Amino acid sequence: MFSQTVEYALRAIVHLAQHSPDPQKTSEIAAATKVPTAYLSKVLQGLRAKELVCLQRGIGGGVSLAKSPDDLTILDVVNAVDPIRRITTCPLELSSHGVRLCSLHRRMDNAMLAIEDAFRSTTLTELLQDPNPSVPLCEEATPGAR
Amino acid sequence: MFSQTVEYALRAIVHLAQHSPDPQKTSEIAAATKVPTAYLSKVLQGLRAKELVCLQRGIGGGVSLAKSPDDLTILDVVNAVDPIRRITTCPLELSSHGVRLCSLHRRMDNAMLAIEDAFRSTTLTELLQDPNPSVPLCEEATPGAR
DNA sequence: CCTAAACAGGATGTCAATGTCCTGTTTCGG
DNA sequence: CCGAAACAGGACATTGACATCCTGTTTAGG
Numbered sequence A, B: 001m002f003s004q005t006v007e008y009a010l011r012a013i014v015h016l017a018q019h020s021p022d023p024q025k026t027s028e029i030a031a032a033t034k035v036p037t038a039y040l041s042k043v044l045q046g047l048r049a050k051e052l053v054c055l056q057r058g059i060g061g062g063v064s065l066a067k068s069p070d071d072l073t074i075l076d077v078v079n080a081v082d083p084i085r086r087i088t089t090c091p092l093e094l095s096s097h098g099v100r101l102c103s104l105h106r107r108m109d110n111a112m113l114a115i116e117d118a119f120r121s122t123t124l125t126e127l128l129q130d131p132n133p134s135v136p137l138c139e140e141a142t143p144g145a146r
Numbered sequence C: 001c002c003t004a005a006a007c008a009g010g011a012t013g014t015c016a017a018t019g020t021c022c023t024g025t026t027t028c029g030g
Numbered sequence D: 001c002c003g004a005a006a007c008a009g010g011a012c013a014t015t016g017a018c019a020t021c022c023t024g025t026t027t028a029g030g
Helices: A005-019 A026-033 A035-049 A074-083 A103-121 A125-129 B006-019 B026-032 B036-050 B075-082 B101-119 B124-129
Strands: A053-056 A061-064 B053-056 B062-065
Touching: A005 A026, A005 A035, A005 A061, A005 A125, A005 B101, A026 A035, A026 B036, A053 B101, A053 B124, A061 B053, A074 A103, A103 B006, A103 B101, A103 B124, A125 B101, B006 B026, B006 B036, B006 B062, B006 B075, B006 B124, B026 B036, B026 B062, B036 B053, B036 B075, B075 B101
Parallel strands: none
Antiparallel strands: A053 A061, B053 B062
8 A cells, every 4th residue: 555665764754753853874764663774775865855854974974854843744755755646537538537536536536635634634743742652663661671 | 556456456346337237248348447458357367266256258258246236345346456454563573562553553554444444335336326427437428518 | 069259377578666786975073 | 185984876686566468268159
């Protein structure tokens, strides 16, 4: 349903948000998010192209969010790497369907609209503040030990 | 978002439902739905494996629905050819997340759940009875003007 | 029983997504 | 200025989705 690249991009952005505004090295993100380092590098370049992250070369460099976690939604990330393709015209190219989708494609597009809306309404900050015992990307502290 | 194969399968099923219970030849379905004939054949074989359609060889043969359009949902078709993969365990394999997904994956799974529910609640009969000026797969009659 | 109709299914081709590797370029700190 | 750190990006490998082609098998009907 969602591409692997979307999953990777979201993990990376979440990791960055957790450490915002400190820059993180690609290798650090890769290790923390269990994403192949070399591939993550490509994914991050895609995020930079959409100006979601800043990439800084050289010693002390790394990756940082280009905008506040308050202003960054899940949809921003998804659309940056693998845009949700809404159905805007009849896939069969029936001219009379044009903008007025038939019941089948109307329902399929409604499904995608629902996802778009859900993702647009969730910011990174909300994700991290979610009262959920499992913190994104993080193993829970083991109660007894540690 | 949805694979091409899902799109093709839905078109074929809709076409069959429109002509139910008469069997249709694969080539007829292909022409009506604008799906490559040889590929449609494979897709239909997948639908047969899930017992959604019956395939009959020889003269007078063809493809027919294996169940009533009343009992056939969009979800049945989607899951037959390209199942919606819900997120049931942490993709990072964090043991403490296990069944209790973190906020990120919880939201992603909720999105897929919403689609599942929407598709499960729509039968083929409902699709065809939808008060929509555009009939699935069919070009509208051109009424002189407009 | 023979033949044409119609599906069955293996072989093969193409392409984009995913993933790896290696070398180049930039940048900071000393 | 020099060198190590860190990203940049091209080349390449792998895999599965999508698609085509061709031959085989089944079946109804004359």
